[in-house]
Amino acid sequence: MLAGTPPGHNDSSEDSQLNTPNRLRGLVLMLLMLLMLVGACGGGSGSSSSSTTASSSSSASSSSSSSSSSSSSSGGSVASWNLSTGENSADLVESLSFQTLVIALDTLTVSSSSSLLVVGTKSGGVTPVTFNGSTVVTVTEDSYGLTIDSTLPATTLLDFALSGTYGKTITFYSNADFKLSLNGVTLASTDGPALNIQSKKRAFVALSGTNTLSDTTTWTARTLSDGTSMDLKATLFSEGPVILNGTGSLGITAAAKHALASDAHVRLRTGTLTLSAKKKDGIRANNALVMDGGALSITTTAGKGIKVEGKEDTTTPLGFIAINAGTLDITSYDKAITASWESAEDGSTTVLTDDPDPRVTINGGTITISTTGTPCDTCTDTLAPEGIEAKSVLTINDGTLAITTTDDGLNAGERLIINGGRIYVKSSTNDAVDSNGTMTITGGLLVADGASGAEGGLDCDANTFTVTGGTFIGIGGRNSTVTQSVSTQNTxxxxxxxxxxxxxxxxxxxxxxxxxxxxxxxxxxxxxxxxxxxxxxxxxxxxxxxxxxxxxxxxxxxxxxxxxxxxxxxxxxxxxxxxx
Incomplete structure (x- = not known):
């Protein structure tokens, strides 16, 4: 076992050491779950439960809406989630209470103002923290950097408040959701990620002041306590969800891998996030990317801006992107935004209920996109620098979009729906707006400027093209023919x-x-x-x-x-x- 891995560490939760507010919260959640189960058993075919709002996001059109009680377009259950807005009550930090541990990186000292946490004396590079007489947190200095390991259960949540400058990796293990407060932090790792969260629990990252993370091209392999390889994907990497908010900023410069990655989902609620990736993607997530506000800027010189891969899951097959508000600016070599899971990834699998739903929904915000790579279908490593790609459904309900690409500006695998918004799309070599399935325009402003020849402004092959509202123009080599039988607005x-x-x-x-x-x-x-x-x-x-x-x-x-x-x-x- 390499240094940096807590001996015998596991990610299970305990039921002891409760504090009163979180005990009540747990009881309330259990009661709500019981009521939902009773409703599911007694409801008729038209009954459904509604998810708790996770943010003040815009309402999606009913043509693309999928609430927490519904299934994805490929048939899977999506408990707790609204796939069109990304609403998920578990992402709300406001209802949670935390006990704070302050870690000064300049001096590597630990302190706490909480009466529940007692910081012990550092010995052999290890600082213990006790709760009710038992050691529940260790802060360990090792050859890779700083390892923070919390075994507190979900009934007592911790806020790790970091400040100062550090030149190695900070690794987190936690049995429960936790808050990570960055208060003017500079992490410049010389080997591996700057922040390495090896916990599947939620990390609520609170931004205050100016914070920067960076790495180098040196990434030494590491192992977990069970001997398996440690997953290291990004300058800021987490095995669990990452929820960012605050009044401050976070800049991430990635020299070798992704700038920000999660094996669960990433959510930006408030704050300013600036990402630069030299070799890979700006943001990579398995389950979802949700933007409720704030400002997000991404620059990549070889990879994608945002990619949500989607993973088969019998409980929560996700794989979606929802942008509700905020300012998003992406300059990428490859695709700017993609929900990329394809049914072909099933191979010979006949079970469809576990398939993700790679949809993209734009409910608001200001989005500026530019792609720079040259499309190549015949290359060993194909390149398709599209603006926004959804392998299932791409829906635009509102927002201001300016998209300039070298491949398709907007692309949908199954359906493309424009209900509103102010949209400008320019493609230099391909279609401006392209659906491999149907296309529907019900509202909004749209200028679609496609390439000449076989490409064009508005393309849905020979599939149904419905127009019932909006003001738009498509120019280029050609446009698809509007389907007269289903259209109500003149073209x-x-x-x-x-x-x-x-x-x-x-x-x-x-x-x-x-x-x-x-x-x-x-x-x-x-x-x-x-x-x-x-x-x-x-x-x-x-x-x-x-x-x-x-x-x-x-x-x-x-x-x-x-x-x-x-x-x-x-x-x-x-x-x-x-x-x-």
């Missing part, structure tokens, strides 16, 4: 449009649609509620718009006057699909 398609101002105006002089085409486009598809059935329109090129309320990436909103340029085709809308 117009044009061919071979030159660059310049395009205006559609009725016989009374009212502007129904105006857009400046940035480059010559073989295919143009547009739609707006201002395009009325049984109304005659004329297409104009050039001219001058006298007044308007806004220009959204070339799309003019609220246009009220127009000095005509060159008149082109005239047409009357008699159906929801009009081709010119």
């Amino acid at each position: 117009v398609s044009l061919s071979n449009a030159a660059a310049g101002l395009l205006v559609i105006r009725d016989t009374a002089g009212n502007v129904a649609f105006a857009y400046t085409i940035p480059e010559s486009s073989a295919g143009v598809l547009l739609s707006s509620s201002a395009l009325k059935t049984s109304t005659q329109y004329t297409v104009y090129r050039g001219g001058t718009l006298g007044s308007y309320t806004e220009v959204f990436n070339g799309l003019y909103l609220g246009s009220s006057s127009y000095t005509p340029g060159t008149a082109g085709s005239s047409f009357t809308i008699n159906s929801t699909v009009t081709g010119l």
